[in-house]
Amino acid sequence: MTAPNPTIAAIATAPGRGGVGVIRLSGKNLLPLAAQISGGKTPKPRVALYTDFLDGAGQPIDNGLLLYFAAPASFTGEDVIELQGHGGPVVMEMLLQRCMELGAKPAEPGEFTKRAFLNNKLDLAQAESVADLIDASSKSAARMALRSLKGAFSQHIHGLVDDLITLRMLVEATLDFPEEDIDFLEAADARGKLQALQGRLKTVLASAEQGAILREGMNVVLVGAPNVGKSSLLNALAGDDIAIVTDIAGTTRDTVREQITLDGVPVHIIDTAGLRETDDVVEQIGIERSRKAVNEADVALVLIDPREGLNEKTRSILADLSAGLKKIEIRNKTDLTGEAAGISDGLAALSGADTVIRLSAKTGAGLDALKRALLQEIGWQGESESLFLARSRHLNALHAAEAELENAALCGNHQIELLAEHLRLAQTACSEITGEFTADDLLGVIFSRFCIGK
Numbered sequence: 001m002t003a004p005n006p007t008i009a010a011i012a013t014a015p016g017r018g019g020v021g022v023i024r025l026s027g028k029n030l031l032p033l034a035a036q037i038s039g040g041k042t043p044k045p046r047v048a049l050y051t052d053f054l055d056g057a058g059q060p061i062d063n064g065l066l067l068y069f070a071a072p073a074s075f076t077g078e079d080v081i082e083l084q085g086h087g088g089p090v091v092m093e094m095l096l097q098r099c100m101e102l103g104a105k106p107a108e109p110g111e112f113t114k115r116a117f118l119n120n121k122l123d124l125a126q127a128e129s130v131a132d133l134i135d136a137s138s139k140s141a142a143r144m145a146l147r148s149l150k151g152a153f154s155q156h157i158h159g160l161v162d163d164l165i166t167l168r169m170l171v172e173a174t175l176d177f178p179e180e181d182i183d184f185l186e187a188a189d190a191r192g193k194l195q196a197l198q199g200r201l202k203t204v205l206a207s208a209e210q211g212a213i214l215r216e217g218m219n220v221v222l223v224g225a226p227n228v229g230k231s232s233l234l235n236a237l238a239g240d241d242i243a244i245v246t247d248i249a250g251t252t253r254d255t256v257r258e259q260i261t262l263d264g265v266p267v268h269i270i271d272t273a274g275l276r277e278t279d280d281v282v283e284q285i286g287i288e289r290s291r292k293a294v295n296e297a298d299v300a301l302v303l304i305d306p307r308e309g310l311n312e313k314t315r316s317i318l319a320d321l322s323a324g325l326k327k328i329e330i331r332n333k334t335d336l337t338g339e340a341a342g343i344s345d346g347l348a349a350l351s352g353a354d355t356v357i358r359l360s361a362k363t364g365a366g367l368d369a370l371k372r373a374l375l376q377e378i379g380w381q382g383e384s385e386s387l388f389l390a391r392s393r394h395l396n397a398l399h400a401a402e403a404e405l406e407n408a409a410l411c412g413n414h415q416i417e418l419l420a421e422h423l424r425l426a427q428t429a430c431s432e433i434t435g436e437f438t439a440d441d442l443l444g445v446i447f448s449r450f451c452i453g454k
């Protein structure tokens, strides 16, 4: 027999001072606890109760609102109580302590949402979008996370799973009557149904890929010889003096990170120490960090001073970049050369990049072209009503389902058992997204990344 879930409690509001602070509790039968903390009152479900919150000796710790949500009509599906007190860290800590005295245990990160999932209040994709909404770094990301939370993504997955089940029923039925298999499947247009399913999956995958771009953003690394203007470009993109700029080669000695938002997409820009031979120990460590940052990047901006062209330093930096890394070549300092800023169509790249952009980090000319090129490089098509936030876990599952459907389509007329198996695996992959087929350890990983009180 498994032990019943203990009552959990946590401060749900952010740490620090605030007008109001909220303690949240979830568990079975919380009315006795409500009575003890409020001096014998019985709250009505969903009606704010203005009350003192009392300590063990009956002395008030604070006063405020007590909200009671009776199971199962609550976020977690259990009894939930919220104590809305004054938002000072000491008051909140004392109130939380009181809840512990009354038998609650501190909630783990994400434990409220985990209980909501386990009690079928949310599916897994929705539960994840709770964390994504809280962590959203742009308005677009927040809007799309809310769409997932309200079930937009899950609906697509349920649609796919329903179609898969219909097709599987057809195929499994033929397995029971092998003599009639081929005729039966043809009459039911099993192949047509499979093709339609593949089309539907492709559409969902395309939306999910856009959603993943919005959630994960992109890592952009600035590389180039010393003094070419990397830090100046970081500052220009950020619209702020983040990194130190001087005309001394080797000014940037450590990696400098800044996040900006382009059309709602979070872009993490990393300025690096100009990679060069040096005896300076500090700079050597910086250069090592630069190499690491370069390895983790999605796109490298390779800066070149047009007056110097592809010099030896830049050549050796390029030799170090991994072959698969996307590159945009930046010819900086156009204000000195008098060249027109912007995308240079037809101009052969010196660095092997697909795109060459002339700009001036100093005047800002050509920056807009660079921003557009970055979004294009990562494949962002802009926010639309049909999008929802997605994670790489979801993309992996959809790709796995796609591969199973491709294998299913390759099955010959006499490979019905194999066909049935590929369809089953495709369904399992889709259902992992909403959590119907998810191993417990995966649940642990997903919910441990939440904040406490959620």
Ligand SMILES: Nc1nc2c(ncn2[C@@H]2O[C@H](COP(=O)(O)OP(=O)(O)OP(=O)(O)O)[C@@H](O)[C@H]2O)c(=O)[nH]1
Residues within 6 Å of the ligand: 224, 225, 226, 227, 228, 229, 230, 231, 232, 233, 244, 245, 246, 247, 248, 249, 250, 251, 252, 253, 272, 273, 274, 332, 333, 334, 335, 336, 359, 360, 361, 362, 363
């Ligand atoms: N005229 C002009 N000067 C620039 C431009 N971009 C950078 N500079 C100047 O070039 C010098 C070097 O700029 P930084 O941004 O420090 O160059 P860096 O590539 O970060 O250099 P390290 O950190 O030493 O590798 C500074 O004096 C900048 O003011 C530009 O677009 N036009």
Ligand SMILES: [Mg+2]
Residues within 6 Å of the ligand: 230, 231, 232, 243, 244, 251, 252, 271, 272, 274
């Ligand atoms: Mg620098």
